Amino acid sequence: MVAVPIISRTKKMSKSRTLSINRQQLILHYLMLCQQYEYSVRQEGCYEFQEVIIKSSNNKTFSLFSGFRLIWTTGEGSKKSKLPSGSGLIANTKDTWKVNADHTCTKAIVEKLVEDLSSHTLETLRTTTAELRLLTKLNAKNRRVISDCGAISLLVNLLNSTDAQVQENAVTALVNLSIDNNCKIIIAQANAIEALIHVLQTGSPEAKENSAATLGSLSVCEDNQVKIGRSGAIGPLVDLLRDGTPRGKKDAATALFNLSLLSENKAKIVEAGSIKHLVKLMDPAAGMVEKAVVVLANVASIDEGRIEIVREGGIPLLVDAVELGSARAKEYAAAALLWLCAISSRFCIMAIREGAVPPLVALSQSGTTRAKEKARALLGCFSRNKLV
Structure with missing residues (x-):
C-alpha cells in the first residue's frame, strides 16, 4: 500500500488529506489519465480542483495530474471550468478532456518500481513486475524511460525466479522492451540469452512463448544470431516448436527463421x-x-x-x-x-x-x-x- 497525499479544493472548501490506495490502482489510474486517453466527465456536482502527489526515492515531489476537472451540472446554469494558468496537463477538447503524459512523473513512478525490483518480498516483486509489464506494453516513451532507469538488468535477474508469476511478468516486460532497438542491445549485454533459455526450459506456457519471442526479437541483429546460436538456445526452441502452445510454436518458428539467416546456425537447426x-x-x-x-x-x-x-x-x-x-x-x-x-x-x-x-x-x-x-x-x- 502507498500513502498518496491528495489536495482537494472546491469552491466551498480547501484542505489536504492522505488516502491510502493500492499501488496497482494508482498505476492504472495514472495510465488512464496520462497515456493519451480521452475521457468525459458527466456527473452532477461542482467544479473541483484535484492534484495527486507522489514521491520519488529521493523525496522529490511530483504532480501526477492536476487541473480543474469539469463536473457537469444538470439543468440551467451548466458551466465549464477554466484551466489554471501554466497547468499544461489537461487540454480542453470541447466536451472531452485529453490528459497528456508528464515525463517527469513517469520517470518518478518508474524509479520507484525499479527500486522495488530488488525487494526480497515476493508480493512486492509480483506487483512491481506486473506494473512494469503493463507500462512496457503501452508506448515507446515508457520503454525508453524504463530502460534509462536501469530496469533491464534487474528484470533479467528475475528470469531465474522460482516464482512463476514473477518470471512470467519479467520475461513479458523484456519482450515488450525488446521492440526498441537500443533495448535489444542492452538486453543482450545484460547476459539475458542464458536466462531466456532457462525460461524456455522451465517456465509457464506463456513465459515460454515470451522467452521465444524475446529471442526472436533479439535475433534480428546478426551479432545476436551468433550469440544465440552458440548459447544452446536452438534445442529448446525446437522443443517449443514441437510441444508449445500455438502461439509458442509461432514464436519459436520466428526465432528459428532469424537464426537460420546465419550459415553456422543452419546445421544446428537441422541437427536439433x-x-x-x-x-x-x-x-x-x-x-x-x-x-x-x-x-x-x-x-x-x-x-x-x-x-x-x-x-x-x-x-x-x-x-x-x-x-x-x-x-x-x-x-x-x-x-x-x-x-x-x-x-x-x-x-x-x-x-x-x-x-x-x-x-x-x-x-x-x-x-x-x-x-x-x-x-x-x-x-x-x-x-x-x-x-x-
Whole structure:
C-alpha cells in the first residue's frame, strides 16, 4: 500500500488529506489519465480542483495530474471550468478532456518500481513486475524511460525466479522492451540469452512463448544470431516448436527463421530435429504454413537440410504451398524446391509427380519478383533434365 497525499479544493472548501490506495490502482489510474486517453466527465456536482502527489526515492515531489476537472451540472446554469494558468496537463477538447503524459512523473513512478525490483518480498516483486509489464506494453516513451532507469538488468535477474508469476511478468516486460532497438542491445549485454533459455526450459506456457519471442526479437541483429546460436538456445526452441502452445510454436518458428539467416546456425537447426516438426506445421490446419516454410527454405540450402526435408515428406507440402499459400509462402516454397531440384533430378521427378508444374507456371507470371525468378528457374531445371 502507498500513502498518496491528495489536495482537494472546491469552491466551498480547501484542505489536504492522505488516502491510502493500492499501488496497482494508482498505476492504472495514472495510465488512464496520462497515456493519451480521452475521457468525459458527466456527473452532477461542482467544479473541483484535484492534484495527486507522489514521491520519488529521493523525496522529490511530483504532480501526477492536476487541473480543474469539469463536473457537469444538470439543468440551467451548466458551466465549464477554466484551466489554471501554466497547468499544461489537461487540454480542453470541447466536451472531452485529453490528459497528456508528464515525463517527469513517469520517470518518478518508474524509479520507484525499479527500486522495488530488488525487494526480497515476493508480493512486492509480483506487483512491481506486473506494473512494469503493463507500462512496457503501452508506448515507446515508457520503454525508453524504463530502460534509462536501469530496469533491464534487474528484470533479467528475475528470469531465474522460482516464482512463476514473477518470471512470467519479467520475461513479458523484456519482450515488450525488446521492440526498441537500443533495448535489444542492452538486453543482450545484460547476459539475458542464458536466462531466456532457462525460461524456455522451465517456465509457464506463456513465459515460454515470451522467452521465444524475446529471442526472436533479439535475433534480428546478426551479432545476436551468433550469440544465440552458440548459447544452446536452438534445442529448446525446437522443443517449443514441437510441444508449445500455438502461439509458442509461432514464436519459436520466428526465432528459428532469424537464426537460420546465419550459415553456422543452419546445421544446428537441422541437427536439433526441427525438420520433422516444420514439415508437420506445413499442414494448413496448423495455421503455420508461412512460418514453417520460410525456415525450411533457409535450411534447404545445406545438404543435411535437403535430405531431411525429403525424408520427412516435405516435397508434396512444398508443392501445395506454391499453389495455395500466401504470396510469401509461395515465394519461399519455390525457393526450397529450387534448392532441392537443382541438385537432384530425382527430386525434380518427385516434384513434377506432385503436380508442381501448373502452379509454378502461374507463379512465374503473377508472383512476387523473387517468386517469379524462383519459379522460372525451377521450370528451367525441369526442362534441362528433359522432364517437361
